[in-house]
Amino acid sequence: MDNLHFPLLALARLRMGTDGKGVITLAAGAGCPLSCRYCINKRLLKEAPREDVTAEELIERIRIDDLYFRATGGGVTFGGGESLLHAAFIGRFKELCPPEWRIAAETSLAVPRENLLPVLSAVDEFIVDCKDMNPDIYHSYAGGDAQLMKDNLEVLLESCGAERVIVRVPRIPGFNTAADQRKSVEILRKMGVTRLDLFDYVIRDE
Numbered sequence: 001m002d003n004l005h006f007p008l009l010a011l012a013r014l015r016m017g018t019d020g021k022g023v024i025t026l027a028a029g030a031g032c033p034l035s036c037r038y039c040i041n042k043r044l045l046k047e048a049p050r051e052d053v054t055a056e057e058l059i060e061r062i063r064i065d066d067l068y069f070r071a072t073g074g075g076v077t078f079g080g081g082e083s084l085l086h087a088a089f090i091g092r093f094k095e096l097c098p099p100e101w102r103i104a105a106e107t108s109l110a111v112p113r114e115n116l117l118p119v120l121s122a123v124d125e126f127i128v129d130c131k132d133m134n135p136d137i138y139h140s141y142a143g144g145d146a147q148l149m150k151d152n153l154e155v156l157l158e159s160c161g162a163e164r165v166i167v168r169v170p171r172i173p174g175f176n177t178a179a180d181q182r183k184s185v186e187i188l189r190k191m192g193v194t195r196l197d198l199f200d201y202v203i204r205d206e
């Protein structure tokens with residue numbers, strides 16, 4: 001038995017159509033290596049009370065929706081923050097939770113390569129927020145290194161197959177254009193991505 005903990009910020013139950021297949025419970029964890037200009041979770045990440053839970057404790061809290069998961073093919077989506085900062089925890093969670101629960105992870109892939117290893121088999125679907133494939137746009141918007149995300153995406157595609165990876169490609173007002181978005185799509189398709197979700201960020205006054 002190990003003592004892995006997940007820094008739980010919030011649990012959102014009975015979600016449909018936004019975080020993966022079927023009925024979903026979203027488990028949001030603290031921490032993110034990026035600093036996106038329009039991060040909708042900034043306040044949550046900074047101010048929400050955080051509770052460190054074990055995999056057993058989290059499973060017991062989520063189990064209330066077991067029947068919904070089984071009936072719809074849904075399960076648990078780990079988000080945040082950056083879910084793959086907690087990759088070892090997710091691996092442990094998958095070992096202990098009912099096998100019917102579908103596990104998804106929302107991620108920017110801005111994590112060290114070794115964080116991918118525990119989740120390659122534990123996560124059924126990766127929902128990747130790529131920001132933009134242009135390194136300059138990526139850096140100016142998110143403050144990170146696009147090459148790290150790209151390298152990790154290659155690993156995911158090779159190890160898990162394109163059907164388990166959906167890449168979200170936003171148009172971000174003030175940072176990229178529809179033409180930039182199309183260029184990102186072109187690069188992603190060349191890499192072997194087949195599931196793409198194109199959308200526009202809606203910016204509200206802060």
Ligand code: SF4
Pocket residue numbers: 032033034035036038039040041042080081082108142
């Ligand atoms: S990756 Fe997500 S959680 Fe992290 S700063 Fe960007 S929008 Fe916020």
